[in-house]
Amino acid sequence: MFTHKPTAVLMFAVLLGACASAAEDSPRLGTPITEAQLQGWDLIVAPDGSGLPAGSGTAAQGQAVYEQKCAACHGMQGEGTPGVPALAGGSPIATPPLMTAGSYWPHASTIFDYVRRAMPPLAPKSLTDTEVYQVTAYVLHLHNIVERDFVLDRDSLPTVQMPNGGNFIDRSQVQR
Amino acid sequence: MNNNKSELELAHLHEQLRSESVAGNGLINRRHLLGLGLAGAGSLVAGNVLAADASGLVIPAWSKTPGRELSGYGSPSRFAAGVTRLAPQPNAISPGTGASRTPLHLLQGTLTPNSLHFERHHAGIPDIDPAQHRLVLHGMVRQPLAFSYEDLLAYPQVSRTYFLECSGNSGANSGPTAADNSAGGIHGLLSCAEWTGVRLSTLLEEAGVTPEASWITCTGADAASLGRSVPLNKAMEDVIIALYQNGEPIRPEQGYPMRLFVPGWEGNVSVKWLTQIKVTDGPANFRDETSRYTELLPDGRALQFTYSMGVKSVITSPSGQMTLTRRGLHEVTGLAWSGSGAIRRVEISADGGRTWADAHIEENQQALTLTRFRLPWLWEGGEAILQSRATDTAGNVQPARAAWVAMYSPANRYHYNGIQSWAVSAQGEVKNVYA
Secondary structure, three states: OOOOOHHHHHHHHHHHHHOHHHHHOOOOOOEEOOHHHHOOOOOOOOOOOOOOOOOEEOHHHHHHHHHHHOHHHHOOOOOOEOOEOOOOOOOOOOOOOOOOOOOOOOOHHHHHHHHHHHOOOOOOOOOOHHHHHHHHHHHHHHOOOOOOOOOEEOOOHHHOOOOOHHHEEEOOOOOO | OOOOOOHHHHHHHHHHHHHOEEEHHHEEOHHHHHHOOOOOHHHHOOOOHHHHOOOOOOOOHHHOOOOOOOOOOOOOOHHHOOOOOEOOOOOOOOOOOEEEEOOHHHOOOOOOOHHHOOEEEOOOOOOOOOOOOEEEEEEOEOOOEEEEHHHHHOOOOEEEEEEEEOOOOOHHHHOOOOOOOOHHHHHOOEEEEEEEEEEHHHHHHHHOEOOOOOEEEEEEOOOOOOEEEEEHHHHHHOOEEEEEEOOEEOOHHHOOOOEEEOOOEOHHHOOOOEEEEEEEOOOOOOHHHOOOOOEEOOOOOEEEOOOEOOOEEEEEEOOOOOEOOOOEEEEEEEEEEOOOOOEEEEEEEOEOOOOOEEOEEOOOOOOOOOEEEEEEEEEOOOOEEEEEEEEEOOOOEOOOHHHHHHHOOOOOOOOOOOOOEEEEOOOOEEEEEOO
């Protein structure tokens, strides 16, 4: 919600000023909508855990889901198959480098987010939230990031430390 | 030889041209060329089609009968049917995933026809009914809003000509060996169009961005629901919700009915089939901004959120897999662009970078568009290595390939902008090389 801290008001005024000319002739046709209406539609999960749904899962539970729905392409141990990325093993500094979900991805949230929105490729969004928790736990376990019985849920997922998490350099405000 | 110059005359002209050299191995000063009255390359051709035909011209058949009927939507001449995107085989594992490339070596000027704009999809092209599509703006805003396509058509729109380049464009040239490929095959994840749409700032203002917000996170309505994060300052600056491409509704391959368009930045952030903009206080760290579209460094660390496309150029003619079939004057031409401004200068070398000459570019180049450059070149049958080197208005200079390679891990394929080298053999065959 909008706050009344003076600095915050100033920042907001700056943002408004940047687009004042465009706003003047805006017909303002947006239809109000509530966040509650976006439940189940907004699939974005961020590293801080925002957007994670209810439910939980372990790697032990995820193995069956993985073997049924993922292993044909990604391999039984997440080793990948021709044309399909490996999920576990390797290292960005090996020769040749191998950048897998386990060895390279900086945040566990990305696995949950990506599996839920885009996997499997022939039937994206077909997994239940519980299955996504289970498969995410299993992918993490393939790289020994969590134990087989570690319960992944909206509270525990943001606490998972990825091995390569500290090795990304944020260039978002340093464009050429 | 009818109207053609005699061999002796031709030799004399070449001698004159050599005296107008501006750099090694045949690069000619364009102004001097015009001064000599030799701008028409045909005047230097020793034996062309017309001359070889001893009989006079005849009125062709198509001038003696009415042509075909009009049509609802035009298509190219059947004689230009070979000017197509360079498309891959279908992807059996992940349907619709892959890229098709703009045939840069078959085009001229700077605008890409809509049917030839490059494609990069992560789960195919959705068949979206605009009447059912919604763009939702929510998150750190005072009032979450939903917009229909029809709503957006009623907003004030802006038209801008921008290039769009995939972060992985030219990545093949970062590999250990130079692939035998064409300019389009190597660099064709690059296109340029006039994009028309609604400023994102107009919609953000309507929803009311709250003070703690610093990013937007955007997703598309394709099967991959592709997501990317964009800093709020860029979103407020020049990002548009594009609805039209070169004047017509944007093509399904480009995001119909609407796409985000983020000028100058790697193509992947210009989310197609845009359906969600969630205002946040941090990036979502989507798959396509962590696992992919990050640049691995030699020490194992990686650059993340490298958005702006580096200054770059490529000679499109003569270029890879072409063959020069006649000796004499040719026009070296190509494209230059930068995500950091306009192109200020393009230099060309015909001797592998030992000597350089300024190419001709049009004045008053616009920022974040393609720039066409040209320079006359006298090829007399010797070996040559053609290169181009662009400089932008921010002062960035396109790096040599070796300098680029030294900056990254050998595994990195993103943001490659090293100088392209085309080797010309004594037989006139043009080939991609590392030089």
